[in-house]
Amino acid sequence: MGWTARIGIAVVVILILGAVGLAIYGSTLKPPHRVYEEVVPNERLQG
Secondary structure (H helix, E strand, O other): OOHHHHHHHHHHHHHHHHHHHHHHHHHHHOOOOOOOOOOOHHHHHHO
């Protein structure tokens, strides 16, 4: 096995490990809690 094949295999292994790491990290994240406030128009506030 030549150096080109070894480097290619190393790159593939690093890409797979990175993908697995991102998948594990992504599965542990929780979506941020957001509070939505709705403003209801009021006739008394105009003017």
